[in-house]
Amino acid sequence: EPEVTQTPSHQVTQMGQEVILRCVPISNHLYFYWYRQILGQKVEFLVSFYNNEISEKSEIFDDQFSVERPDGSNFTLKIRSTKLEDSAMYFCASRDSGGAEQFFGPGTRLTVL
């Protein structure tokens, strides 16, 4: 059964550094999402992406964040200059055009020191 994959599983970085989190959605899916979960807190929506552009973003998704689908399979989340408060679990999800069910990747744990 196809699955969403994410790499790396754990990323440790220094404050101020750029990080790129990678996701490979399910191949025939057209809608992509990033969520994050700070330890002990709710899962929060970051951004949705369709047809090579952002369809919606939350207040969290400021100018430090960007998303890209560089090659038709990968879907990346870039944080330009990481802050301590960016430490969280980042989940990628995808869905097809037929319904609302989103399929999640295993997550990337980002630790900013």
Added chain:
Amino acid sequence: AQRVTQPEKLLSVFKGAPVELKCNYSYSGSPELFWYVQYSRQRLQLLLRHISRESIKGFTADLNKGETSFHLKKPFAQEEDSAMYYCALSRVSNYQLIWGAGTKLIIKP
């Protein structure tokens, strides 16, 4: 404001006992409600969605628009039900999910 509330952070019941995980929501339109489950060291996965009205792994959930609730129920808990359970609401515009805080369910032998 759109919001999902799961009042219990932790619920612990004995095997064989009934389980009810509470979820209340606030949404101005017609919501689509989901329960997602995350077993230990596994990814988030869909358990139930209200429009399908089916029972998965013995769990059911009924949308009560009057009480704005979508509680998850199972009559006889199994040890393998131990997991984190998240209630989520889907915005119709782009199916962005709005999440509850989650309930950790522990089934004691």
